[in-house]
Amino acid sequence: MLERFKVPEADRVYVKQERARKVTEAVLRHSGVSAAGARASAEVLITNDLRGVESHGVSNGLRRYVRQYANKELNPRPRPKILKETSTTARVDGDLALGTEVGAWCMNMAIEKARQHGIGAVSLMNTGHLAGCGYYAYMATENDMIGHMMTAGGGHQTLPTFGAKPLLGTNPIAWAAPARKMPPFLLDVATTQVAGNKIELARRTGHTLFPGWIAKKDGTAIMEEVLAPTAGTYYMLPFGGTRENGSHKAYGLAVMNEIMCNELSSMGPGPLLEHAGGSFFAAYSIEAFTDLEKFKDDMDRMLEAFATCPPAPGFDRVLYPGLSEHEEFVDRTSRGIPYHREVVEWFESYCAETGIECELR
Amino acid sequence: MLERFKVPEADRVYVKQERARKVTEAVLRHSGVSAAGARASAEVLITNDLRGVESHGVSNGLRRYVRQYANKELNPRPRPKILKETSTTARVDGDLALGTEVGAWCMNMAIEKARQHGIGAVSLMNTGHLAGCGYYAYMATENDMIGHMMTAGGGHQTLPTFGAKPLLGTNPIAWAAPARKMPPFLLDVATTQVAGNKIELARRTGHTLFPGWIAKKDGTAIMEEVLAPTAGTYYMLPFGGTRENGSHKAYGLAVMNEIMCNELSSMGPGPLLEHAGGSFFAAYSIEAFTDLEKFKDDMDRMLEAFATCPPAPGFDRVLYPGLSEHEEFVDRTSRGIPYHREVVEWFESYCAETGIECELR
Numbered sequence: 001m002l003e004r005f006k007v008p009e010a011d012r013v014y015v016k017q018e019r020a021r022k023v024t025e026a027v028l029r030h031s032g033v034s035a036a037g038a039r040a041s042a043e044v045l046i047t048n049d050l051r052g053v054e055s056h057g058v059s060n061g062l063r064r065y066v067r068q069y070a071n072k073e074l075n076p077r078p079r080p081k082i083l084k085e086t087s088t089t090a091r092v093d094g095d096l097a098l099g100t101e102v103g104a105w106c107m108n109m110a111i112e113k114a115r116q117h118g119i120g121a122v123s124l125m126n127t128g129h130l131a132g133c134g135y136y137a138y139m140a141t142e143n144d145m146i147g148h149m150m151t152a153g154g155g156h157q158t159l160p161t162f163g164a165k166p167l168l169g170t171n172p173i174a175w176a177a178p179a180r181k182m183p184p185f186l187l188d189v190a191t192t193q194v195a196g197n198k199i200e201l202a203r204r205t206g207h208t209l210f211p212g213w214i215a216k217k218d219g220t221a222i223m224e225e226v227l228a229p230t231a232g233t234y235y236m237l238p239f240g241g242t243r244e245n246g247s248h249k250a251y252g253l254a255v256m257n258e259i260m261c262n263e264l265s266s267m268g269p270g271p272l273l274e275h276a277g278g279s280f281f282a283a284y285s286i287e288a289f290t291d292l293e294k295f296k297d298d299m300d301r302m303l304e305a306f307a308t309c310p311p312a313p314g315f316d317r318v319l320y321p322g323l324s325e326h327e328e329f330v331d332r333t334s335r336g337i338p339y340h341r342e343v344v345e346w347f348e349s350y351c352a353e354t355g356i357e358c359e360l361r
Numbered sequence: 362m363l364e365r366f367k368v369p370e371a372d373r374v375y376v377k378q379e380r381a382r383k384v385t386e387a388v389l390r391h392s393g394v395s396a397a398g399a400r401a402s403a404e405v406l407i408t409n410d411l412r413g414v415e416s417h418g419v420s421n422g423l424r425r426y427v428r429q430y431a432n433k434e435l436n437p438r439p440r441p442k443i444l445k446e447t448s449t450t451a452r453v454d455g456d457l458a459l460g461t462e463v464g465a466w467c468m469n470m471a472i473e474k475a476r477q478h479g480i481g482a483v484s485l486m487n488t489g490h491l492a493g494c495g496y497y498a499y500m501a502t503e504n505d506m507i508g509h510m511m512t513a514g515g516g517h518q519t520l521p522t523f524g525a526k527p528l529l530g531t532n533p534i535a536w537a538a539p540a541r542k543m544p545p546f547l548l549d550v551a552t553t554q555v556a557g558n559k560i561e562l563a564r565r566t567g568h569t570l571f572p573g574w575i576a577k578k579d580g581t582a583i584m585e586e587v588l589a590p591t592a593g594t595y596y597m598l599p600f601g602g603t604r605e606n607g608s609h610k611a612y613g614l615a616v617m618n619e620i621m622c623n624e625l626s627s628m629g630p631g632p633l634l635e636h637a638g639g640s641f642f643a644a645y646s647i648e649a650f651t652d653l654e655k656f657k658d659d660m661d662r663m664l665e666a667f668a669t670c671p672p673a674p675g676f677d678r679v680l681y682p683g684l685s686e687h688e689e690f691v692d693r694t695s696r697g698i699p700y701h702r703e704v705v706e707w708f709e710s711y712c713a714e715t716g717i718e719c720e721l722r
Contacts, residue, residue, distance in 0.1 A: 088449055088479035089649040118449035119480045123650050146620065160667050162676040167666055175617040177624070185620060187613035193606065210605040219673025239607030244571040245554065246600030246611065252548040252682040253614075256536040258663065259507065259546060263538070266651045269663035288450040289484050290627045302619065302630035305528055306521055312580025315523040321613040 007340045014336035021046045026356045031069035032076030041100035049337045052328030056132035059343045074128045090122045099130030107136040110283040118288030123265035124279040133174030134188030141178035146284040149174045152261035152277035158236040161248040164219030166235045167271035171257035179299035186322030191254035192236040202228040212241025374705045375697035387717045392430035393437030402461035410698045413689030417493035420704045451483045460491030468497040471644040479649030484626035485640040494535030495549030502539035507645040510535045513622035513638035519597040522609040525580030527596045528632035532618035540660035547683030552615040553597040563589040573602025
């Protein structure tokens, strides 16, 4: 994550993960969510926070989910239904569950199908926020599989390349693959220049956005560095920003995401409908293709080649996707998660109002 | 394709596809390739030329393949072997076939597995050039499936984000999906700012490269517009170009490609080995997930929303991946393929030398 998105040192409150998890579960339970559902959602959100992906942890998400449960936009007691199923595929109606409650269930279904038949994939419709894709893709690595997960969330905020009308969400893509000694490969990226939540984070921390990150409402890319504007005054651009820097490729990947998440789940065209977006989960058994032990050895050597690549002038080191997330996970598991004090204060005031026990500090 | 990569009007020789196909097959036959093999390769190359993807047609490829057959880097009479197989997966040794000869065979295997079991995927090792990924992904659309194809080709030319050592190829990714009335979705993009072949095309047409497209050999991105340099004097960058414009996302996708193509095929780590790179072919049966007719209707509505999106100031229209390729295909099928006269002259001189009949004009 770019420095500008990190919580400034002075504003940090370090919270042990068990404490954050306990309060998060209690807040969800207060919204009527079952014990198992609250546990599943807290597991996704707190794992994201531990991995340094706080844009998709409790900071931005939880207060929104509480509001959505109160408004009946989310169903606290969902009964997901399998609408179609084959040995390798399934299509699931999430019954308006919070995505974090039902996502792992879908990914586990894909994993079990892959264990039996080599590959498994599940398309999911009718849920709330999944809180990123990385958590679900990563689950495959714990089963000696390659994971692929996408969600077409984020409403209408992103312009197609050359376009003036926002037709896409942030449409993120995740892939994950296991190694032996090296931390697993874990890629989880929005197809926009920046995840929607990060603009909110930048606004909270007072940081600017880079040239080519967002566009004016007539579709013109803003090519100066600007303070994060308030929602509704700008549109997002596919990553790359301009055609010359490859934004048409990220736009194309966003449309692929739209197809796999919305058309394949039968939610229907995201650009035309006001829905929250479907999702897609896939798992590939490594053993169905090749020798697992050789694969892991090769992964170690390959990932190490990136981690030890000499850096270009002005840079400290080369990362690969998943490496800094692993380092953050280890560090934050022992030191605690550095939440912005505003987030801790929200927890405390919400819990005081609702009579939830709240021991975060 | 950017204007600068198109063959200038004055240098164009329009060649009817049947003529280009006949001579291409004859040139391959002269290298010892079987009639079926030559037909398969010409089909990929000429289809790319018809779609306007001349960076992956006969212009750059054919003379290289002839040289590789002569050097015994390619096997003109390959016997591809299935090394491992399940109901949904296979791993294939290409026996040093030109990739265009064996690629469609692998994709058809993935399609047949998907027809039987919902999903099919094949990893392929030991081949020459595949000539892009789009051709193979598109094959799935003709079978009411979604296609996914990647190849880890292109040697060591691309820097990881922040890195000074080129560890990746151009690692392209293709996805394709059918619609009903609208031309199919067809995305085929290198994870670099520009396909390697396009730098050769720009050199031939005397055009410049944009800022952030390539880097100096110490890893520093060249942020001015420069003439296309000769091979060996620069490195490529992942698309986006810089971290601020999302190059780490394209770099991450390139590593995913490396894993799916090289580790899953057991070719082994591309960054460490001097091999040509493996490939990955996958097909998803739409009917295994949802109603095919609704899917196609939804695709039409979704793709039309992009094709009719109002353009931003300074742009004529909004495209979606596959739309201009379809338009080029229709136009070039009737008018002929506008080859650079240098390409036609190469055909003519090679054919004169080798006694191959050559009626292109």
